[in-house]
Amino acid sequence: MSNFEVFFDYIQNLSRKMLSADDKQVFMAHLKPKKLLKRQYFLQEGDICKYTGFIVKGAAKTFTVDEKGNEHILKLSVENWWLADFESYYHLTPSRYNIAALEDMEILQVTNAQVEEFFAPIPAFTAMQEVIKQNYAIANQKRVHAAISYTAEERYEDLINNYPHFLKRFPQNMIASYLGISPETLSRIRKNTLK
Amino acid sequence: MSNFEVFFDYIQNLSRKMLSADDKQVFMAHLKPKKLLKRQYFLQEGDICKYTGFIVKGAAKTFTVDEKGNEHILKLSVENWWLADFESYYHLTPSRYNIAALEDMEILQVTNAQVEEFFAPIPAFTAMQEVIKQNYAIANQKRVHAAISYTAEERYEDLINNYPHFLKRFPQNMIASYLGISPETLSRIRKNTLK
DNA sequence: CGTTTGAATTGACATTTATCAAGCATATTT
DNA sequence: AAATATGCTTGATAAATGTCAATTCAAACG
Numbered sequence: 001m002s003n004f005e006v007f008f009d010y011i012q013n014l015s016r017k018m019l020s021a022d023d024k025q026v027f028m029a030h031l032k033p034k035k036l037l038k039r040q041y042f043l044q045e046g047d048i049c050k051y052t053g054f055i056v057k058g059a060a061k062t063f064t065v066d067e068k069g070n071e072h073i074l075k076l077s078v079e080n081w082w083l084a085d086f087e088s089y090y091h092l093t094p095s096r097y098n099i100a101a102l103e104d105m106e107i108l109q110v111t112n113a114q115v116e117e118f119f120a121p122i123p124a125f126t127a128m129q130e131v132i133k134q135n136y137a138i139a140n141q142k143r144v145h146a147a148i149s150y151t152a153e154e155r156y157e158d159l160i161n162n163y164p165h166f167l168k169r170f171p172q173n174m175i176a177s178y179l180g181i182s183p184e185t186l187s188r189i190r191k192n193t194l195k
Numbered sequence: 196m197s198n199f200e201v202f203f204d205y206i207q208n209l210s211r212k213m214l215s216a217d218d219k220q221v222f223m224a225h226l227k228p229k230k231l232l233k234r235q236y237f238l239q240e241g242d243i244c245k246y247t248g249f250i251v252k253g254a255a256k257t258f259t260v261d262e263k264g265n266e267h268i269l270k271l272s273v274e275n276w277w278l279a280d281f282e283s284y285y286h287l288t289p290s291r292y293n294i295a296a297l298e299d300m301e302i303l304q305v306t307n308a309q310v311e312e313f314f315a316p317i318p319a320f321t322a323m324q325e326v327i328k329q330n331y332a333i334a335n336q337k338r339v340h341a342a343i344s345y346t347a348e349e350r351y352e353d354l355i356n357n358y359p360h361f362l363k364r365f366p367q368n369m370i371a372s373y374l375g376i377s378p379e380t381l382s383r384i385r386k387n388t389l390k
Numbered sequence: 391c392g393t394t395t396g397a398a399t400t401g402a403c404a405t406t407t408a409t410c411a412a413g414c415a416t417a418t419t420t
Numbered sequence: 421a422a423a424t425a426t427g428c429t430t431g432a433t434a435a436a437t438g439t440c441a442a443t444t445c446a447a448a449c450g
Contacts, residue, residue, distance in 0.1 A: 064344060072344040074336070087333045096340070133328040138282045140335030141269070145291070147342035148375030149259060149267040152437070171397065180343030182438055187399055347407070366427060377408055382429055 003033050003056045007108055010054070010080050015127035023122050030118050031108040036060075036101040042083055043099040049088035051109050055079050058105030059169065062097050063177070073177040076102075076166060082132065083107055102170070152181045153189050198228050198251045202303055205249070205275050210322035218317050225313050226303040231255075231296040237278055238294040244283035246304050250274050253300025254364065257292050258372070268372040271297075271361060277327065278302055297365070347376045348384050 001009075004027065008019060034053065036042060042060060043049050060083055062075035074097060077083055088095035089112055110119070119125045142162075146155050156179060159166065167175060176186035196204075199222065203214060229248065231237060237255060238244050255278055257270035269292060272278055283290035284307055305314070314320045337357075341350050351374060354361065362370060371381035 064340070066344060072340070074340050074343070086329070087336060090329055090333070130325060130328065133325065133332055134281070134285055137328055137332035137335060138285070140332060140339055141282060143339045144335055144342065145259070145267070145269050147339065148269070148373070149261060173397065178343070183398075184400085184439080185437055188437095191399080368427065378428075379409080379430085380407055383407095386429080 003106060003108060004028055004031070006056050006080075007031065007054055011124055011128050014131045015124040017124040017127050019122070019124050023124065026118050026122065030114045031110050034107050034109045036105040036107065038101055038104050041098060041100045042107075043085060043088075043095055043097065045096060045098050046094050047088075048092055049085045049095050050111050050113075052082050052084035052089055052112065052115070053107035053109040055081050055083055056106040056108060058101060058103045058107075060099055060101050060105065061174065062099050064097055071177055072180070073174055076170060076174070076178060078165075078169070086133075086136065102174075147180065152179065152185055153193070155179050155181075156186065156189055157193075198301060198303060199223055199226070201251050201275075202226065202249055206319055206323050209326045210319040212319040212322050214317070214319050218319065221313050221317065225309045226305050229302050229304045231300040231302065233296055233299050236293060236295045237302075238280060238283075238290055238292065240291060240293050241289050242283075243287055244280045244290050245306050245308075247277050247279035247284055247307065247310070248302035248304040250276050250278055251301040251303060253296060253298045253302075255294055255296050255300065256369065257294050259292055266372055267375070268369055271365060271369070271373060273360075273364070281328075281331065297369075342375065347374065347380055348388070350374050350376075351381065351384050352388075 004024070007027065008024060012019060031054070033056075036058070042051075042053065045064065055077060057079060059076065059078045061073050062077065062085065063071050063073045065071050083099060085095040085097050085099065087093065088097075092112075146158050150158065156175075159175065159179065166178075170178075172186055172190075173183040176183045179186065181189075199219070202222065203219060207214060226249070228251075231253065237246075237248065240259065250272060252274060254271065254273045256268050257272065257280065258266050258268045260266050278294060280290040280292050280294065282288065283292075287307075341353050345353065351370075354370070354374060361373075365373075367381055367385075368378040371378040374381065376384075
């Protein structure tokens with residue numbers, strides 16, 4: 001399956017509106033296939049996120065580095081998600097976050113100006129956009145709830161239930177950062193829950 | 196200014212599309228003015244959130260109660276926001292949260308079925324909906340970032356900067372719950388930062 | 391094939407935050 | 421006005437989590 005076929009499938013899964021052959025041409029004309037190497041940056045803190053990229057293959061982290069040099073992973077993104085800092089992308093403000101590839105990646109990249117001009121008129125696309133905004137809002141709401149209500153151990157169990165594939169795919173120290181705890185604490189939690 | 200005028204102002208602030216006189220009639224026909232007394236529940240954990248309400252006056256909390264009886268406040272909602280659990284409202288699944296009035300409230304209430312049937316065709320309304328989903332997603336993203344990266348004290352300072360009016364309006368123990376810390380810890384943080 | 395690098399684990403200890411209990415002030419109810 | 425509930429503060433202590441350092445292990449690399 002080609003990159004674009006993956007994308008068309010994705011969009012049809014999230015939206016009831018059908019994509020016409022013309023619509024597909026529009027996407028193929030403006031979505032630019034791009035490769036990112038492991039460790040390559042998609043976005044640097046302070047820059048405006050002018051591009052968004054549909055992830056066909058690979059994974060990335062959205063993160064900050066604090067004054068002590070510690071990394072905090074806000075988001076882990078995998079196939080069939082979008083690579084972007086929504087805040088910067090929609091508000092056109094400098095981003096607080098970095099985005100970097102964790103594996104070699106293939107994405108379909110487009111600028112927000114192109115989206116507005118060429119994709120906005122496509123009903124299936126706007127419907128998809130609404131769904132992803134909605135789902136992202138809900139996912140973050142759940143994560144806020146977990147953060148203010150759960151212990152570190154409960155948040156880890158939550159992750160096991162909701163994103164089990166993350167555990168197989170990403171090293172433990174990244175999972176710890178994503179959960180907002182130190183790698184040592186996560187290691188000890190795992191040791192305890194084995195029993 | 197009448198309840199509806201407040202609402203029309205709100206919608207025109209968030210959307211470029213103009214509301215016609217007919218549009219306004221549609222809203223007035225289906226948005227039902229309702230009063231909630233302080234402590235009254237708008238939504239109970241386990242119920243499906245079939246209604247949403249535009250807050251004309253008053254404030255509410257969205258919260259859970261854990262097995263120890265501790266309350267965790269996920270969200271504090273005030274004028275010109277919507278009263279609802281988005282997750283339950285959009286997915287039609289039982290809600291994990293309770294929503295209760297913190298003050299006597301006036302809201303404009305509507306069912307999601309009515310929204311779909313009568314409001315969805317109004318461009319200014321759908322544009323507004325996109326904006327609020329987007330803003331809610333971004334606000335929650337920021338809160339997740341704060342939760343995983345900041346200490347309790349830093350989260351409190353963050354709140355002072357971003358929602359100073361919350362501090363005047365809500366008691367300190369609710370603020371603490373919203374920040375995910377105990378009331379005693381917040382009291383001590385305030386004592387220390389006075390210096 | 392050996393070397394190097396990064397991740398995970400473990401122990402000792404420090405720090406942050408929670409918990410429990412008491413006292414005080416203030417608001418609310420009757 | 422008295423009685424009651426509620427919120428805030430403070431101290432003593434406990435529990436959770438972080439930090440630092442050392443070690444092991446395995447993957448990655450030349």
